[in-house]
Amino acid sequence: MPLEVFAVRKINWQPKADNIEAILRGMNLLPKSVLFIDDNPVERAAVKAAFPDIRVLGPNPYLWRRILLWAPETQVAAITTESAARTEMVQKQVERETQRKKLSREDFLASLEVTARLGEIASTVDGRFARALELINKTNQFNTTGKRWTQQEFAAFFREGGRCFVLDVADRFTAYGIVGVLLVAGNQIAQFVMSCRVVGMDVEIAAVAGVLQAMTARGAREIHASLVHTSANLLCRDLWERCGFLPAGAEQYQRIADPPLAAPAHIAFRLDPAPQPALSAAE
Incomplete structure:
Protein backbone atom coordinates (compact mmCIF):
# COMPACT_ATOMS: atom_id res chain seq x y z
CA MET A 1 0.00 0.00 0.00
CA PRO A 2 1.43 3.41 -0.91
CA LEU A 3 1.91 5.92 1.90
CA GLU A 4 -0.59 8.29 0.27
CA VAL A 5 -3.56 6.04 1.05
CA PHE A 6 -3.12 6.62 4.79
CA ALA A 7 -5.21 9.53 6.03
CA VAL A 8 -2.99 10.28 9.04
CA ARG A 9 0.66 9.32 9.41
CA LYS A 10 2.70 9.22 12.62
CA ILE A 11 6.25 8.03 11.99
CA ASN A 12 8.46 8.67 15.01
CA TRP A 13 10.00 7.10 18.12
CA GLN A 14 7.12 7.97 20.44
CA PRO A 15 5.17 5.15 22.12
CA LYS A 16 2.41 3.91 19.87
CA ALA A 17 -0.19 4.58 22.54
CA ASP A 18 0.85 8.26 22.57
CA ASN A 19 0.55 8.48 18.78
CA ILE A 20 -2.85 6.82 18.86
CA GLU A 21 -4.03 9.26 21.50
CA ALA A 22 -2.95 12.19 19.30
CA ILE A 23 -4.77 10.73 16.29
CA LEU A 24 -7.95 10.06 18.28
CA ARG A 25 -7.94 13.61 19.63
CA GLY A 26 -7.20 15.20 16.26
CA MET A 27 -9.82 13.16 14.38
CA ASN A 28 -12.53 13.21 17.09
CA LEU A 29 -12.57 9.42 17.19
CA LEU A 30 -13.56 7.11 20.02
CA PRO A 31 -11.27 4.18 20.88
CA LYS A 32 -14.12 1.72 20.27
CA SER A 33 -14.24 2.91 16.66
CA VAL A 34 -10.59 2.00 16.04
CA LEU A 35 -8.79 -1.21 15.09
CA PHE A 36 -5.08 -1.47 16.01
CA ILE A 37 -3.00 -3.97 14.00
CA ASP A 38 0.45 -5.01 15.19
CA ASP A 39 2.42 -8.26 15.14
CA ASN A 40 4.21 -7.41 18.39
CA PRO A 41 2.37 -8.70 21.48
CA VAL A 42 4.08 -6.13 23.71
CA GLU A 43 2.79 -3.26 21.56
CA ARG A 44 -0.70 -4.75 21.43
CA ALA A 45 -0.76 -5.12 25.21
CA ALA A 46 0.45 -1.54 25.75
CA VAL A 47 -2.17 -0.06 23.45
CA LYS A 48 -4.94 -2.20 24.93
CA ALA A 49 -3.92 -1.13 28.43
CA ALA A 50 -4.06 2.54 27.42
CA PHE A 51 -7.36 2.16 25.51
CA PRO A 52 -9.41 -0.78 26.84
CA ASP A 53 -12.16 -0.18 24.26
CA ILE A 54 -9.84 -0.33 21.26
CA ARG A 55 -9.90 -3.49 19.16
CA VAL A 56 -6.58 -5.14 18.34
CA LEU A 57 -5.68 -7.62 15.63
CA GLY A 58 -2.81 -10.11 15.71
CA PRO A 59 -0.65 -12.06 15.99
CA ASN A 60 -0.98 -14.00 12.73
CA PRO A 61 -0.52 -11.58 9.77
CA TYR A 62 -1.73 -14.24 7.32
CA LEU A 63 -5.22 -13.92 8.79
CA TRP A 64 -5.43 -10.12 8.69
CA ARG A 65 -6.69 -9.83 5.12
CA ARG A 66 -9.36 -12.50 5.62
CA ILE A 67 -10.58 -10.95 8.87
CA LEU A 68 -10.72 -7.42 7.42
CA LEU A 69 -12.61 -8.60 4.34
CA TRP A 70 -15.13 -10.77 6.17
CA ALA A 71 -15.60 -9.27 9.63
CA PRO A 72 -19.19 -8.06 10.29
CA GLU A 73 -17.84 -4.60 11.21
CA THR A 74 -16.47 -4.09 7.69
CA GLN A 75 -19.62 -5.13 5.84
CA VAL A 76 -21.86 -2.38 4.44
CA ALA A 77 -24.99 -2.53 2.33
CA ALA A 78 -23.74 0.26 0.06
CA ILE A 79 -20.80 2.63 -0.22
CA THR A 80 -21.93 6.23 -0.45
Missing part, protein backbone atom coordinates in the same frame (compact mmCIF):
# COMPACT_ATOMS: atom_id res chain seq x y z
CA THR A 81 -20.00 9.00 -2.18
CA GLU A 82 -18.99 10.42 1.19
CA SER A 83 -17.70 7.07 2.43
CA ALA A 84 -15.71 6.48 -0.75
CA ALA A 85 -13.98 9.85 -0.30
CA ARG A 86 -13.33 9.45 3.43
CA THR A 87 -9.53 9.19 3.21
CA GLU A 88 -9.27 12.41 1.21
CA MET A 89 -11.68 14.16 3.58
CA VAL A 90 -9.67 13.16 6.63
CA GLN A 91 -6.46 14.33 4.96
CA LYS A 92 -8.10 17.70 4.31
CA GLN A 93 -9.38 17.79 7.88
CA VAL A 94 -5.80 17.40 9.12
CA GLU A 95 -4.74 20.25 6.84
CA ARG A 96 -7.61 22.37 8.12
CA GLU A 97 -6.83 21.70 11.77
CA THR A 98 -3.18 22.58 11.19
CA GLN A 99 -4.35 25.94 9.89
CA ARG A 100 -6.55 26.38 12.97
CA LYS A 101 -3.49 26.39 15.25
CA LYS A 102 -1.98 29.37 13.41
CA LEU A 103 -4.95 31.77 13.65
CA SER A 104 -7.42 33.15 16.15
CA ARG A 105 -10.78 31.37 16.14
CA GLU A 106 -12.48 34.29 14.35
CA ASP A 107 -9.80 34.55 11.67
CA PHE A 108 -9.69 30.80 11.22
CA LEU A 109 -13.45 30.50 10.67
CA ALA A 110 -13.45 33.46 8.29
CA SER A 111 -10.62 31.90 6.29
CA LEU A 112 -12.50 28.64 5.69
CA GLU A 113 -15.00 30.07 3.17
CA VAL A 114 -17.65 27.67 4.48
CA THR A 115 -20.77 26.99 2.46
CA ALA A 116 -23.68 25.01 3.90
CA ARG A 117 -26.89 23.89 2.24
CA LEU A 118 -29.87 22.36 3.98
CA GLY A 119 -32.20 20.22 1.88
CA GLU A 120 -35.18 18.05 2.70
CA ILE A 121 -35.70 14.39 1.89
CA ALA A 122 -39.33 13.45 1.38
CA SER A 123 -39.07 9.65 1.08
CA THR A 124 -36.74 6.66 1.14
CA VAL A 125 -36.45 6.70 -2.67
CA ASP A 126 -34.63 10.03 -2.59
CA GLY A 127 -31.06 9.64 -3.88
CA ARG A 128 -29.70 11.15 -0.66
CA PHE A 129 -31.50 8.75 1.64
CA ALA A 130 -28.75 6.08 1.66
CA ARG A 131 -26.24 8.59 3.02
CA ALA A 132 -28.76 9.90 5.58
CA LEU A 133 -29.44 6.38 6.85
CA GLU A 134 -25.73 5.57 6.94
CA LEU A 135 -24.88 8.73 8.86
CA ILE A 136 -27.65 8.38 11.43
CA ASN A 137 -26.69 4.76 12.16
CA LYS A 138 -22.93 5.28 12.50
CA THR A 139 -22.70 8.60 14.35
CA ASN A 140 -22.06 8.40 18.09
CA GLN A 141 -20.43 11.59 19.38
CA PHE A 142 -22.67 14.21 17.76
CA ASN A 143 -25.99 12.40 18.08
CA THR A 144 -28.65 14.03 20.23
CA THR A 145 -30.47 10.79 21.10
CA GLY A 146 -28.32 7.84 19.99
CA LYS A 147 -31.29 6.21 18.25
CA ARG A 148 -30.61 3.89 15.29
CA TRP A 149 -33.10 3.57 12.45
CA THR A 150 -34.12 0.91 9.95
CA GLN A 151 -35.36 1.75 6.48
CA GLN A 152 -38.78 0.43 7.48
CA GLU A 153 -38.89 2.80 10.47
CA PHE A 154 -38.01 5.68 8.18
CA ALA A 155 -40.80 4.71 5.76
CA ALA A 156 -43.28 4.80 8.66
CA PHE A 157 -41.81 8.11 9.82
CA PHE A 158 -42.47 9.67 6.41
CA ARG A 159 -46.00 8.23 6.25
CA GLU A 160 -46.77 9.87 9.59
CA GLY A 161 -45.64 13.29 8.36
CA GLY A 162 -42.05 13.25 9.61
CA ARG A 163 -39.50 15.45 7.89
CA CYS A 164 -35.83 14.63 7.23
CA PHE A 165 -33.33 17.41 6.55
CA VAL A 166 -29.79 16.83 5.31
CA LEU A 167 -26.85 19.20 5.68
CA ASP A 168 -24.29 19.49 2.89
CA VAL A 169 -21.04 21.32 3.73
CA ALA A 170 -17.94 22.48 1.85
CA ASP A 171 -15.02 24.77 2.63
CA ARG A 172 -11.90 25.90 0.79
CA PHE A 173 -10.18 22.62 1.63
CA THR A 174 -12.75 20.13 0.39
CA ALA A 175 -16.41 19.26 -0.20
CA TYR A 176 -17.56 17.14 2.75
CA GLY A 177 -20.89 16.17 1.20
CA ILE A 178 -23.82 15.29 3.44
CA VAL A 179 -22.56 15.52 7.02
CA GLY A 180 -25.72 16.14 9.04
CA VAL A 181 -29.25 14.77 9.41
CA LEU A 182 -32.09 16.41 11.36
CA LEU A 183 -35.42 14.68 11.95
CA VAL A 184 -38.55 16.70 12.66
CA ALA A 185 -41.90 15.40 13.90
CA GLY A 186 -44.53 18.12 14.20
CA ASN A 187 -43.02 20.90 16.32
CA GLN A 188 -40.27 18.63 17.66
CA ILE A 189 -36.67 18.28 16.45
CA ALA A 190 -36.53 14.60 17.30
CA GLN A 191 -32.88 13.93 16.44
CA PHE A 192 -29.78 15.64 15.03
CA VAL A 193 -26.65 13.77 14.02
CA MET A 194 -23.53 15.27 12.47
CA SER A 195 -20.20 13.92 11.31
CA CYS A 196 -17.15 14.75 13.41
CA ARG A 197 -15.44 15.81 10.18
CA VAL A 198 -17.04 19.26 10.49
CA VAL A 199 -17.07 19.76 14.25
CA GLY A 200 -15.67 23.16 15.22
CA MET A 201 -16.97 25.01 12.15
CA ASP A 202 -20.33 26.02 13.71
CA VAL A 203 -22.25 24.49 10.80
CA GLU A 204 -24.56 22.82 13.33
CA ILE A 205 -25.93 26.26 14.26
CA ALA A 206 -26.61 27.03 10.60
CA ALA A 207 -28.40 23.69 10.27
CA VAL A 208 -30.64 24.35 13.27
CA ALA A 209 -31.34 27.89 11.97
CA GLY A 210 -32.47 26.42 8.66
CA VAL A 211 -34.70 23.80 10.28
CA LEU A 212 -36.31 26.43 12.51
CA GLN A 213 -37.00 28.54 9.42
CA ALA A 214 -38.61 25.56 7.66
CA MET A 215 -40.71 24.73 10.73
CA THR A 216 -41.94 28.29 11.26
CA ALA A 217 -42.86 28.46 7.58
CA ARG A 218 -45.42 25.75 8.39
CA GLY A 219 -46.79 27.59 11.38
CA ALA A 220 -44.63 26.41 14.28
CA ARG A 221 -44.37 29.05 17.00
CA GLU A 222 -42.98 27.02 19.91
CA ILE A 223 -40.35 24.49 18.96
CA HIS A 224 -39.13 21.57 21.05
CA ALA A 225 -35.95 19.51 20.79
CA SER A 226 -34.80 16.24 22.33
CA LEU A 227 -31.49 15.50 24.05
CA VAL A 228 -30.87 12.03 25.45
CA HIS A 229 -27.52 11.62 27.16
CA THR A 230 -25.49 8.63 25.97
CA SER A 231 -22.03 7.48 26.95
CA ALA A 232 -20.60 8.97 23.74
CA ASN A 233 -22.51 12.16 22.83
CA LEU A 234 -20.59 14.76 24.85
CA LEU A 235 -19.98 16.83 21.69
CA CYS A 236 -23.63 17.86 21.37
CA ARG A 237 -24.67 18.25 25.01
CA ASP A 238 -24.70 22.08 24.77
CA LEU A 239 -26.18 22.28 21.25
CA TRP A 240 -29.70 23.40 22.09
CA GLU A 241 -28.59 26.02 24.59
CA ARG A 242 -26.17 27.42 21.99
CA CYS A 243 -29.17 27.73 19.66
CA GLY A 244 -31.30 29.66 22.14
CA PHE A 245 -33.31 26.77 23.59
CA LEU A 246 -34.15 26.50 27.29
CA PRO A 247 -34.55 23.31 29.36
CA ALA A 248 -38.16 22.13 29.43
CA GLY A 249 -38.22 18.96 31.49
CA ALA A 250 -36.44 15.64 31.23
CA GLU A 251 -34.51 15.31 27.97
CA GLN A 252 -36.40 18.25 26.44
CA TYR A 253 -35.62 21.81 25.36
CA GLN A 254 -37.81 24.50 23.83
CA ARG A 255 -37.66 27.97 22.27
CA ILE A 256 -40.07 30.31 20.58
CA ALA A 257 -39.72 31.04 16.89
CA ASP A 258 -39.06 34.78 17.33
CA PRO A 259 -36.50 36.13 17.18
CA PRO A 260 -35.25 33.75 14.48
CA LEU A 261 -31.89 32.03 14.91
CA ALA A 262 -29.28 33.41 12.50
CA ALA A 263 -26.66 31.32 10.74
CA PRO A 264 -23.09 32.28 11.76
CA ALA A 265 -21.72 35.17 9.72
CA HIS A 266 -18.77 33.19 8.34
CA ILE A 267 -21.07 30.61 6.69
CA ALA A 268 -22.72 31.14 3.32
CA PHE A 269 -25.96 29.29 4.08
CA ARG A 270 -28.83 28.23 1.84
CA LEU A 271 -32.13 26.53 2.63
CA ASP A 272 -33.47 24.60 -0.35
CA PRO A 273 -37.23 24.61 -1.05
CA ALA A 274 -39.17 21.65 0.33
CA PRO A 275 -39.54 18.88 -2.29
CA GLN A 276 -42.72 17.17 -3.39
CA PRO A 277 -42.78 13.68 -1.84
CA ALA A 278 -42.21 10.72 -4.16
CA LEU A 279 -43.19 7.82 -1.93
CA SER A 280 -41.92 4.27 -2.30
CA ALA A 281 -44.34 1.34 -2.29
CA ALA A 282 -43.79 0.95 1.45
CA GLU A 283 -44.77 4.56 2.07
Whole structure:
Protein backbone atom coordinates (compact mmCIF):
# COMPACT_ATOMS: atom_id res chain seq x y z
CA MET A 1 0.00 0.00 0.00
CA PRO A 2 1.43 3.41 -0.91
CA LEU A 3 1.91 5.92 1.90
CA GLU A 4 -0.59 8.29 0.27
CA VAL A 5 -3.56 6.04 1.05
CA PHE A 6 -3.12 6.62 4.79
CA ALA A 7 -5.21 9.53 6.03
CA VAL A 8 -2.99 10.28 9.04
CA ARG A 9 0.66 9.32 9.41
CA LYS A 10 2.70 9.22 12.62
CA ILE A 11 6.25 8.03 11.99
CA ASN A 12 8.46 8.67 15.01
CA TRP A 13 10.00 7.10 18.12
CA GLN A 14 7.12 7.97 20.44
CA PRO A 15 5.17 5.15 22.12
CA LYS A 16 2.41 3.91 19.87
CA ALA A 17 -0.19 4.58 22.54
CA ASP A 18 0.85 8.26 22.57
CA ASN A 19 0.55 8.48 18.78
CA ILE A 20 -2.85 6.82 18.86
CA GLU A 21 -4.03 9.26 21.50
CA ALA A 22 -2.95 12.19 19.30
CA ILE A 23 -4.77 10.73 16.29
CA LEU A 24 -7.95 10.06 18.28
CA ARG A 25 -7.94 13.61 19.63
CA GLY A 26 -7.20 15.20 16.26
CA MET A 27 -9.82 13.16 14.38
CA ASN A 28 -12.53 13.21 17.09
CA LEU A 29 -12.57 9.42 17.19
CA LEU A 30 -13.56 7.11 20.02
CA PRO A 31 -11.27 4.18 20.88
CA LYS A 32 -14.12 1.72 20.27
CA SER A 33 -14.24 2.91 16.66
CA VAL A 34 -10.59 2.00 16.04
CA LEU A 35 -8.79 -1.21 15.09
CA PHE A 36 -5.08 -1.47 16.01
CA ILE A 37 -3.00 -3.97 14.00
CA ASP A 38 0.45 -5.01 15.19
CA ASP A 39 2.42 -8.26 15.14
CA ASN A 40 4.21 -7.41 18.39
CA PRO A 41 2.37 -8.70 21.48
CA VAL A 42 4.08 -6.13 23.71
CA GLU A 43 2.79 -3.26 21.56
CA ARG A 44 -0.70 -4.75 21.43
CA ALA A 45 -0.76 -5.12 25.21
CA ALA A 46 0.45 -1.54 25.75
CA VAL A 47 -2.17 -0.06 23.45
CA LYS A 48 -4.94 -2.20 24.93
CA ALA A 49 -3.92 -1.13 28.43
CA ALA A 50 -4.06 2.54 27.42
CA PHE A 51 -7.36 2.16 25.51
CA PRO A 52 -9.41 -0.78 26.84
CA ASP A 53 -12.16 -0.18 24.26
CA ILE A 54 -9.84 -0.33 21.26
CA ARG A 55 -9.90 -3.49 19.16
CA VAL A 56 -6.58 -5.14 18.34
CA LEU A 57 -5.68 -7.62 15.63
CA GLY A 58 -2.81 -10.11 15.71
CA PRO A 59 -0.65 -12.06 15.99
CA ASN A 60 -0.98 -14.00 12.73
CA PRO A 61 -0.52 -11.58 9.77
CA TYR A 62 -1.73 -14.24 7.32
CA LEU A 63 -5.22 -13.92 8.79
CA TRP A 64 -5.43 -10.12 8.69
CA ARG A 65 -6.69 -9.83 5.12
CA ARG A 66 -9.36 -12.50 5.62
CA ILE A 67 -10.58 -10.95 8.87
CA LEU A 68 -10.72 -7.42 7.42
CA LEU A 69 -12.61 -8.60 4.34
CA TRP A 70 -15.13 -10.77 6.17
CA ALA A 71 -15.60 -9.27 9.63
CA PRO A 72 -19.19 -8.06 10.29
CA GLU A 73 -17.84 -4.60 11.21
CA THR A 74 -16.47 -4.09 7.69
CA GLN A 75 -19.62 -5.13 5.84
CA VAL A 76 -21.86 -2.38 4.44
CA ALA A 77 -24.99 -2.53 2.33
CA ALA A 78 -23.74 0.26 0.06
CA ILE A 79 -20.80 2.63 -0.22
CA THR A 80 -21.93 6.23 -0.45
CA THR A 81 -20.00 9.00 -2.18
CA GLU A 82 -18.99 10.42 1.19
CA SER A 83 -17.70 7.07 2.43
CA ALA A 84 -15.71 6.48 -0.75
CA ALA A 85 -13.98 9.85 -0.30
CA ARG A 86 -13.33 9.45 3.43
CA THR A 87 -9.53 9.19 3.21
CA GLU A 88 -9.27 12.41 1.21
CA MET A 89 -11.68 14.16 3.58
CA VAL A 90 -9.67 13.16 6.63
CA GLN A 91 -6.46 14.33 4.96
CA LYS A 92 -8.10 17.70 4.31
CA GLN A 93 -9.38 17.79 7.88
CA VAL A 94 -5.80 17.40 9.12
CA GLU A 95 -4.74 20.25 6.84
CA ARG A 96 -7.61 22.37 8.12
CA GLU A 97 -6.83 21.70 11.77
CA THR A 98 -3.18 22.58 11.19
CA GLN A 99 -4.35 25.94 9.89
CA ARG A 100 -6.55 26.38 12.97
CA LYS A 101 -3.49 26.39 15.25
CA LYS A 102 -1.98 29.37 13.41
CA LEU A 103 -4.95 31.77 13.65
CA SER A 104 -7.42 33.15 16.15
CA ARG A 105 -10.78 31.37 16.14
CA GLU A 106 -12.48 34.29 14.35
CA ASP A 107 -9.80 34.55 11.67
CA PHE A 108 -9.69 30.80 11.22
CA LEU A 109 -13.45 30.50 10.67
CA ALA A 110 -13.45 33.46 8.29
CA SER A 111 -10.62 31.90 6.29
CA LEU A 112 -12.50 28.64 5.69
CA GLU A 113 -15.00 30.07 3.17
CA VAL A 114 -17.65 27.67 4.48
CA THR A 115 -20.77 26.99 2.46
CA ALA A 116 -23.68 25.01 3.90
CA ARG A 117 -26.89 23.89 2.24
CA LEU A 118 -29.87 22.36 3.98
CA GLY A 119 -32.20 20.22 1.88
CA GLU A 120 -35.18 18.05 2.70
CA ILE A 121 -35.70 14.39 1.89
CA ALA A 122 -39.33 13.45 1.38
CA SER A 123 -39.07 9.65 1.08
CA THR A 124 -36.74 6.66 1.14
CA VAL A 125 -36.45 6.70 -2.67
CA ASP A 126 -34.63 10.03 -2.59
CA GLY A 127 -31.06 9.64 -3.88
CA ARG A 128 -29.70 11.15 -0.66
CA PHE A 129 -31.50 8.75 1.64
CA ALA A 130 -28.75 6.08 1.66
CA ARG A 131 -26.24 8.59 3.02
CA ALA A 132 -28.76 9.90 5.58
CA LEU A 133 -29.44 6.38 6.85
CA GLU A 134 -25.73 5.57 6.94
CA LEU A 135 -24.88 8.73 8.86
CA ILE A 136 -27.65 8.38 11.43
CA ASN A 137 -26.69 4.76 12.16
CA LYS A 138 -22.93 5.28 12.50
CA THR A 139 -22.70 8.60 14.35
CA ASN A 140 -22.06 8.40 18.09
CA GLN A 141 -20.43 11.59 19.38
CA PHE A 142 -22.67 14.21 17.76
CA ASN A 143 -25.99 12.40 18.08
CA THR A 144 -28.65 14.03 20.23
CA THR A 145 -30.47 10.79 21.10
CA GLY A 146 -28.32 7.84 19.99
CA LYS A 147 -31.29 6.21 18.25
CA ARG A 148 -30.61 3.89 15.29
CA TRP A 149 -33.10 3.57 12.45
CA THR A 150 -34.12 0.91 9.95
CA GLN A 151 -35.36 1.75 6.48
CA GLN A 152 -38.78 0.43 7.48
CA GLU A 153 -38.89 2.80 10.47
CA PHE A 154 -38.01 5.68 8.18
CA ALA A 155 -40.80 4.71 5.76
CA ALA A 156 -43.28 4.80 8.66
CA PHE A 157 -41.81 8.11 9.82
CA PHE A 158 -42.47 9.67 6.41
CA ARG A 159 -46.00 8.23 6.25
CA GLU A 160 -46.77 9.87 9.59
CA GLY A 161 -45.64 13.29 8.36
CA GLY A 162 -42.05 13.25 9.61
CA ARG A 163 -39.50 15.45 7.89
CA CYS A 164 -35.83 14.63 7.23
CA PHE A 165 -33.33 17.41 6.55
CA VAL A 166 -29.79 16.83 5.31
CA LEU A 167 -26.85 19.20 5.68
CA ASP A 168 -24.29 19.49 2.89
CA VAL A 169 -21.04 21.32 3.73
CA ALA A 170 -17.94 22.48 1.85
CA ASP A 171 -15.02 24.77 2.63
CA ARG A 172 -11.90 25.90 0.79
CA PHE A 173 -10.18 22.62 1.63
CA THR A 174 -12.75 20.13 0.39
CA ALA A 175 -16.41 19.26 -0.20
CA TYR A 176 -17.56 17.14 2.75
CA GLY A 177 -20.89 16.17 1.20
CA ILE A 178 -23.82 15.29 3.44
CA VAL A 179 -22.56 15.52 7.02
CA GLY A 180 -25.72 16.14 9.04
CA VAL A 181 -29.25 14.77 9.41
CA LEU A 182 -32.09 16.41 11.36
CA LEU A 183 -35.42 14.68 11.95
CA VAL A 184 -38.55 16.70 12.66
CA ALA A 185 -41.90 15.40 13.90
CA GLY A 186 -44.53 18.12 14.20
CA ASN A 187 -43.02 20.90 16.32
CA GLN A 188 -40.27 18.63 17.66
CA ILE A 189 -36.67 18.28 16.45
CA ALA A 190 -36.53 14.60 17.30
CA GLN A 191 -32.88 13.93 16.44
CA PHE A 192 -29.78 15.64 15.03
CA VAL A 193 -26.65 13.77 14.02
CA MET A 194 -23.53 15.27 12.47
CA SER A 195 -20.20 13.92 11.31
CA CYS A 196 -17.15 14.75 13.41
CA ARG A 197 -15.44 15.81 10.18
CA VAL A 198 -17.04 19.26 10.49
CA VAL A 199 -17.07 19.76 14.25
CA GLY A 200 -15.67 23.16 15.22
CA MET A 201 -16.97 25.01 12.15
CA ASP A 202 -20.33 26.02 13.71
CA VAL A 203 -22.25 24.49 10.80
CA GLU A 204 -24.56 22.82 13.33
CA ILE A 205 -25.93 26.26 14.26
CA ALA A 206 -26.61 27.03 10.60
CA ALA A 207 -28.40 23.69 10.27
CA VAL A 208 -30.64 24.35 13.27
CA ALA A 209 -31.34 27.89 11.97
CA GLY A 210 -32.47 26.42 8.66
CA VAL A 211 -34.70 23.80 10.28
CA LEU A 212 -36.31 26.43 12.51
CA GLN A 213 -37.00 28.54 9.42
CA ALA A 214 -38.61 25.56 7.66
CA MET A 215 -40.71 24.73 10.73
CA THR A 216 -41.94 28.29 11.26
CA ALA A 217 -42.86 28.46 7.58
CA ARG A 218 -45.42 25.75 8.39
CA GLY A 219 -46.79 27.59 11.38
CA ALA A 220 -44.63 26.41 14.28
CA ARG A 221 -44.37 29.05 17.00
CA GLU A 222 -42.98 27.02 19.91
CA ILE A 223 -40.35 24.49 18.96
CA HIS A 224 -39.13 21.57 21.05
CA ALA A 225 -35.95 19.51 20.79
CA SER A 226 -34.80 16.24 22.33
CA LEU A 227 -31.49 15.50 24.05
CA VAL A 228 -30.87 12.03 25.45
CA HIS A 229 -27.52 11.62 27.16
CA THR A 230 -25.49 8.63 25.97
CA SER A 231 -22.03 7.48 26.95
CA ALA A 232 -20.60 8.97 23.74
CA ASN A 233 -22.51 12.16 22.83
CA LEU A 234 -20.59 14.76 24.85
CA LEU A 235 -19.98 16.83 21.69
CA CYS A 236 -23.63 17.86 21.37
CA ARG A 237 -24.67 18.25 25.01
CA ASP A 238 -24.70 22.08 24.77
CA LEU A 239 -26.18 22.28 21.25
CA TRP A 240 -29.70 23.40 22.09
CA GLU A 241 -28.59 26.02 24.59
CA ARG A 242 -26.17 27.42 21.99
CA CYS A 243 -29.17 27.73 19.66
CA GLY A 244 -31.30 29.66 22.14
CA PHE A 245 -33.31 26.77 23.59
CA LEU A 246 -34.15 26.50 27.29
CA PRO A 247 -34.55 23.31 29.36
CA ALA A 248 -38.16 22.13 29.43
CA GLY A 249 -38.22 18.96 31.49
CA ALA A 250 -36.44 15.64 31.23
CA GLU A 251 -34.51 15.31 27.97
CA GLN A 252 -36.40 18.25 26.44
CA TYR A 253 -35.62 21.81 25.36
CA GLN A 254 -37.81 24.50 23.83
CA ARG A 255 -37.66 27.97 22.27
CA ILE A 256 -40.07 30.31 20.58
CA ALA A 257 -39.72 31.04 16.89
CA ASP A 258 -39.06 34.78 17.33
CA PRO A 259 -36.50 36.13 17.18
CA PRO A 260 -35.25 33.75 14.48
CA LEU A 261 -31.89 32.03 14.91
CA ALA A 262 -29.28 33.41 12.50
CA ALA A 263 -26.66 31.32 10.74
CA PRO A 264 -23.09 32.28 11.76
CA ALA A 265 -21.72 35.17 9.72
CA HIS A 266 -18.77 33.19 8.34
CA ILE A 267 -21.07 30.61 6.69
CA ALA A 268 -22.72 31.14 3.32
CA PHE A 269 -25.96 29.29 4.08
CA ARG A 270 -28.83 28.23 1.84
CA LEU A 271 -32.13 26.53 2.63
CA ASP A 272 -33.47 24.60 -0.35
CA PRO A 273 -37.23 24.61 -1.05
CA ALA A 274 -39.17 21.65 0.33
CA PRO A 275 -39.54 18.88 -2.29
CA GLN A 276 -42.72 17.17 -3.39
CA PRO A 277 -42.78 13.68 -1.84
CA ALA A 278 -42.21 10.72 -4.16
CA LEU A 279 -43.19 7.82 -1.93
CA SER A 280 -41.92 4.27 -2.30
CA ALA A 281 -44.34 1.34 -2.29
CA ALA A 282 -43.79 0.95 1.45
CA GLU A 283 -44.77 4.56 2.07
